[in-house]
Amino acid sequence: MSRPRNPQETRRTILDAAFDKVRRQGFQAAGLNDILAESGVTKGAMYHHFPSKMALGYALVDETVKGRIEEWWLRPLEDEADPIAGLLAAINSRLGAAADEMIRLGCPLATLSQEMASVDEEFRQRLEGIYRAWRKGMARAFRRGQQHGFVRGDVDADQAAAFTIAALQGAFGMAKNAQSLDVLRDCLQGLTGYLASLRP
Amino acid sequence: MSRPRNPQETRRTILDAAFDKVRRQGFQAAGLNDILAESGVTKGAMYHHFPSKMALGYALVDETVKGRIEEWWLRPLEDEADPIAGLLAAINSRLGAAADEMIRLGCPLATLSQEMASVDEEFRQRLEGIYRAWRKGMARAFRRGQQHGFVRGDVDADQAAAFTIAALQGAFGMAKNAQSLDVLRDCLQGLTGYLASLRP
Amino acid sequence: MSRPRNPQETRRTILDAAFDKVRRQGFQAAGLNDILAESGVTKGAMYHHFPSKMALGYALVDETVKGRIEEWWLRPLEDEADPIAGLLAAINSRLGAAADEMIRLGCPLATLSQEMASVDEEFRQRLEGIYRAWRKGMARAFRRGQQHGFVRGDVDADQAAAFTIAALQGAFGMAKNAQSLDVLRDCLQGLTGYLASLRP
Amino acid sequence: MSRPRNPQETRRTILDAAFDKVRRQGFQAAGLNDILAESGVTKGAMYHHFPSKMALGYALVDETVKGRIEEWWLRPLEDEADPIAGLLAAINSRLGAAADEMIRLGCPLATLSQEMASVDEEFRQRLEGIYRAWRKGMARAFRRGQQHGFVRGDVDADQAAAFTIAALQGAFGMAKNAQSLDVLRDCLQGLTGYLASLRP
DNA sequence: ACAGCCGGGACGCCCCGTTAAT
DNA sequence: ATTAACGGGGCGTCCCGGCTGT
Secondary structure, X not given: XXXXXXXXXXXXXXXXXXXXXXXXXXXXXXXXXXXXXXXXXXXXXHHHHOOOHHHHHHHHHHHHHHHHHHHHHHHHHHOOOOHHHHHHHHHHHHHOOOHHHHHHHOOHHHHHHHHHOOOXXXXXXXXXXXXXXXXXXXXXXXXXXXXXXXXXXXXXXXXXXXXXXXXXXXXXXXXXXXXXXXXXXHHHHHHHHHXXXXXX | OOOOOOHHHHHHHHHHHHHHHHHHHOOOOOXXXXXXXXXXXXXXXXXXXXXXXHHHHHHHHHHHHHHHHHHHHHHHHHOOOOHHHHHHHHHHHHHOOOHHHHHHHOOHHHHHHHHHOXXXXXXXXXXXXXHHHHHHHHHHHHHHHHHOOOOOOOOOHHHHHHHHHHHHHHHHHHHHHXXXXXXXXXXXXXXXXXXXXXXX | XXXXXXXXXXXXXXXHHHHHHHHHHOOOOOOHHHHHHHHOOOHHHHHHHOOOHHHHHHHHHHHHHHHHHHHHHHHHHHOOOOHHHHHHHHHHXXXXXXXXXXXXXXXXXXXXXXXXXXXXXXXXXXXXXXXXXXXXXHHHHHHHHHHOOOOOOOOOHHHHHHHHHHHHHHHHHHXXXXXXXXXXXXXXXXXXXXXXXXXX | OOOOOOHHHHXXXXXXXXXXXXXXXXXXXXXXXXXXXXXXXXXXXXXXXXOOHHXXXXXXXHXXXXXXXXXXXXXXXXXXXXXXXXXXXXXXXXXXXXXXXXXXXXXXXXXXXXXXXXXXXXXXXXXXXXXXXXXXXXXXXXXXXXXXXXXXXXXOHHHHHHHHHHHHHHHHHHHHHHOOHHHXXXXXXXXXXXXXXXXX
């Protein structure tokens, strides 16, 4: 009846279930019991891996959310010399299989950030680490794009990166509240227009 | 020792305290006891005015949040023939006295929306009403701007409105998580650039 | 199904059940749920009357234990001009109907005191209040006995009171651990001898 | 980094840490985790030496508490032909270096006894073994004193022993609750008076 | 109508003493 | 001798109804 002795997997199982519940209900409203019931892990096992719910939340940010952002938004930029094309590809990828999920639940980074930033300082800082990496990565991509002639040279890469990410997050947020793919498309169309204005 | 019997004021007192707590901690995490302790109202009185915590939340959206959005973002557009100028004025107004508050707590509409949209359908719809009014109002302003020659005629007003609002919300969200006025300015600078690209 | 609305009685019901459980298992080991189940009161009701388990414990000391000590050991001394006779009467009264209870569970003051004195300072102080009143009352009785010629004049009343109470508590404690009426009788016989030595 | 494999010492380390924690907080309230953290032993190691917390408690009684009582109260009597002198010496010895400890934490035998006697029957019996040995030893000392003319011949040695021990335990208990050396001295002064009355 | 006190359970997270696999 | 996994409470606090009085 007891789980096979596999700490790594147990830990991941907990984090996965937590990610799911937290994304749906928010971190504070997500009950540990719910998470445990969904993951099939017992309280004792969880307490062995995480000293508290907060610690589980921190791990969630560092291990799960961070990975999602990198995979969804940073990796596609690395393969492309043209950052704008890379970004549009990433957006289209999100609008593909995952459109439903994004519209129903939004971006986990934005959700957690909106909830926890003013509640727990360490939570905020860890989330900020992700945002910073995202901004850094996108700014670097913009600069690389400038070197390759895909982006106007007079564009402030840092500022463009910050604005692009903000607009992206805002678009997903508004679409989530509207539960509407049309709203999302409208917003992203606007973003596409903005990105086009960065072309030489 | 009992409060003067003034239903209207009692109701407002509760809503004000609730708005404060909810903004800081989120709706679900905000305790009724906390709200009541802060407002000095007893539980019986609260349940006389609101049948449940949810109902209080709905009233919060309809009466407090909605008013804030209208006052902050819609009213400034009505007085101006040039929507872009009006919007920049509204932004600067927010960056004035309220900058601290916006950075610490973000936009209450976005916060509530991120938390509650996937939790309670009616909550979402009421919030969506605000978003819709906002989009409608801004689209109308853009169209008025087009008539007066302040905005390019080929701009899709609805789409521009949706994108502008999304970018605005995204900017405040990112600034809140970064707890940084610089990040907010970077984003808004980007938004200003976008708005400039709508000029004839 | 809900209790008749009688705060005083509800409070007493909780205290009575708590007294029983605490006496059997100790304060820390006594579960709130057990106490509530035994008393038929719900947690909400309990939380209304006592803000915490500690507060319940304090009330237990102040309202229940204190009353028991006064009733068992102080009141009998007030009616008698001869304190030694009064004390022996009180002892015999304890050895009557309540002998079983005293042997099984000991003196609640001693039990609580041994457990909590080094755990919670306020608990200790409240218990000390009872001990002090007991010592004061018995010393006064000794002095009254001296005035009436029932006790040698050269006896230090305070010291005799302290020792008598200590011996009494020690006797009940040892009898409780031995679960033996014989041990209790042996000890009390010794106490009787000591008291006799205070006679003129 | 692992401890040297020294079963005997590990066992003692656990018992010592347990004795400390149990004395401060009581057996039931003392957490295994706390005990293990203080002793630097892991849970597995502990469960290797003791099958359960209860078993650890039993060993505590049999190996640690019993030794303390023998050392403190029985050994001093063996060297003396005059039991009263021996007892007073033992008392003074306790009032020397260990006074602080006795006042803060009381006698471990009494503390454990008050807590556990009505909770666990085997616990009680093991503690009773110590009490019995104590009574036996002191009664034997009284009889030896009678043979040597230090104690009145008509004294019932068993009864005097029981009463003396009860008074001693009561005195330490009351002093512990009062956190007062004066109270202890008062009680012990009374005990001294009683012992003097046993002289021929 | 309005406000206040009392009472109701369910559930929150944490931590407990234990067992089993390594 | 160690770490992983186990569940069952621990107390506190939640949101919420009735009953009582103004």
